[in-house]
Amino acid sequence: MGIGVDYGLHVANRIVEFREAGLSHFKSTSKAMLTTGKATLLCALTDTIGFSALFISPIAPMRTVGLTMIVGVICSFILTVSMTPAIMKLTNYPRHHPKSWTGIARVSSQQWRVILLVVLLVTGYSLARLSVMDQDIRGDESAPEDIASIRKLAEYSEKFEAGQTGILLVAGPPDRPKPAAKDLGVLDVMNWTTVELNNLTINNRNTDDTINVSAFSIVDFFKSAHISIEVGQGGDEEPFFVFDGSFWEFLHHEFFDSQACQIETGLFYTCEELRQDLIDVFYDSFTGEMRAMLLTDDYTKALIYVSMPYINIDDTALLVERTDSIAYYYNTLLFDAELSQLTGGPPVTIAINQGIQDTQYKTIALSLVLVLVTMVLIFRSFRFGFITFLPILIVVLWYPATVHTGGTNLNIFTAMVGTIIIGIGIDNSIQITERVREEGTRPEGIMKAVQYTGQSVVEATFTTMGGVLSGVIISFYRTQFIGLRNFFALIITLVLFSLLLAVFALPSFYQALHHYGDKFGSRRLKVKR
Structure with a gap:
């Protein structure tokens, strides 16, 4: 549900933006589909490829989750592209432009050194907590409390x-x-x-x-x-x-x-x-x-x-x-x-724990590689593909610190969080990068990308977080969902990180690339219109 609403918000907001520029609904829809629609297609592709990494898991429920997520992404994209313009025509969907986004765009563009320093420090702290990823599985955490x-x-x-x-x-x-x-x-x-x-x-x-x-x-x-x-x-x-x-x-x-x-x-x-x-x-x-x-x-x-x-x-x-x-x-x-x-309960528990730990590392690594390759091929640029990939890579690197700070234990649910967050979180970076490609990689273009697309990214992310939050709320009233509480909480936290990195860190990467490109006289990025 969260991903489907994300796709719809990005497309709808871009149609409104073209409509406000004086274009008809038909032309606004056409241009939105050729720009943001293309970015949304890339989001769907990377989401699908990222979730497919769960197929290598030896644990059947994890493979089932991967298949379900892929089917959901495909259905969400098809329904978004086919129904959003029609619904907007019927409802005359408006869009508000808070003035604060001008300030946010200015901060992400002008304070890029500070932002990158903070990102570096947090990443270092998280890497120092990498050992928490080897913790043992806790079956009791997944069990209902009132049985x-x-x-x-x-x-x-x-x-x-x-x-x-x-x-x-x-x-x-x-x-x-x-x-x-x-x-x-x-x-x-x-x-x-x-x-x-x-x-x-x-x-x-x-x-x-x-x-x-x-x-x-x-x-x-x-x-x-x-x-x-x-x-x-x-x-x-x-x-x-x-x-x-x-x-x-x-x-x-x-x-x-x-x-x-x-x-x-x-x-x-x-x-x-x-x-x-x-x-x-x-x-x-x-x-x-x-x-x-x-x-x-x-x-x-x-x-x-x-x-x-x-x-x-x-x-x-x-x-x-x-x-x-x-x-x-x-x-x-x-x-x-x-x-x-020895056979029986203890050896089987150890084997399952080891399988989940191994799957966690393998699926995350495979998902990252597949997403990076996909973006490089579709953008037809290693620079754009790699820079867009950096925020979600950093989110994954922040995963150990999140687990450590939250006191979360490994279970079959939380072991899938890394792969799922790659599929969900990469969408924010793709939307920002696609707008940067349109506006240009100079500071003015980067600020404009944050000012307009950043708002859609925030709206889409908070709808995703709101949808996932329902699982956390239910877990407090239905003990059957107690094992999913940390799973949902981790996704919410990491989705928020992906939002912050897409809005602040990703523009900072482009600003740094432009700054040092000018300073050292290296070849600048050429953007295809």
């Missing part, structure tokens, strides 16, 4: 130090005849891995609190089962073997290697077979649901569940890395079991 399950999840994470669950898959060596879950060697590896994971702790880099990892597997059920055994010859004689402890301890008891065990089992039944049968009987006591949660039906694979609280991505990544190191250690040095790397 009971979300609040309970946060409470659960705090009290039980859990909430993110990962899984290690354990299998037996291919040369073992026993299924993995019935092989005591495999179970031993699972036990050692689980014990080490339960001792894994780090300090939260934000709060310095201790973060603990918890893990459990089928072995924990072996340990929780208590048994008492007495083996003797009956009667009043003392039993020669007594055991009271967990089933896991009994499986590792020296009784199975003793002569007493061999005597009791006889010649046709070994102690190892006895131990294996005990494991089978123990598994038979499990319910089907319990076995399905921890084992495959054929007992060839088992799972180790690893839980950690909801914490920042950097600490989560560290815990995942250390968990994988433990699994790799037992997988490499011991040949009794094969362990996978």
Whole structure:
């Protein structure tokens, strides 16, 4: 909606300007379409090409946003060109010319050194905050605030130090005849891995609190089962073997290697077979649901569940890395079991976060390159194309400072802001440059471009900001939109920056080019009428 109104305002104001010069509505419309209409077409092209950079994203919602924006831009341009002149004819659309624009044009032309110095200082400050672009994704920021399950999840994470669950898959060596879950060697590896994971702790880099990892597997059920055994010859004689402890301890008891065990089992039944049968009987006591949660039906694979609280991505990544190191250690040095790397919630979250960060950089870079190439080709001038490109490049460079100052966290919405603002913000610079090309690059022409086109740029920008502001307002009343609040706020802020840079910095660039061109005797810019 904002872009569509922008296009309409630029065309309508230019038609009024020609009408005030004494031309008929038909001639005013024709001249407006050949001048501002051409600039609006360039805006639509650069917007479309800029938004197309989102197609390289591996995240489907971001590609959908890119396609939606492109369709919206095309429809807005077609409807603007076809309907604006007719609506103006019906409504006799007027235009007011505030005298303040003469002063603004004079400031942007005469104080260009101060303006460029301020731009340089702010850009340097923002580049010093570039590290904020590597911050972690915050899913909780995107979640509605009044959902009971979300609040309970946060409470659960705090009290039980859990909430993110990962899984290690354990299998037996291919040369073992026993299924993995019935092989005591495999179970031993699972036990050692689980014990080490339960001792894994780090300090939260934000709060310095201790973060603990918890893990459990089928072995924990072996340990929780208590048994008492007495083996003797009956009667009043003392039993020669007594055991009271967990089933896991009994499986590792020296009784199975003793002569007493061999005597009791006889010649046709070994102690190892006895131990294996005990494991089978123990598994038979499990319910089907319990076995399905921890084992495959054929007992060839088992799972180790690893839980950690909801914490920042950097600490989560560290815990995942250390968990994988433990699994790799037992997988490499011991040949009794094969362990996978950690999968599940934490690794997936890290992968999504990394994908969003990578996409953010790639889409912004690709969008900038495509927009620059498009403007150079259409203007048929590298100078005009590059100077027009500079304000939006500076807006992108100011993005880190905006994120840092606003305390905004990275999420799937804010990761698209850079590309979207390139598509929206470049329009202001294109309109100013096209008017400079008409009026000439001397100070008088630059002032006239700001005085007349600058007003349209401000009107168009504030309509865009007003449209986006509706999203911010709704987010305060509808928690379903809480995750979009920072997204809308960032767009409003950066659109405002693009306006200021188009009205003040862009004319300053042209003034500097003219000044130093005269001073050093370089070839001046020749403008095609």
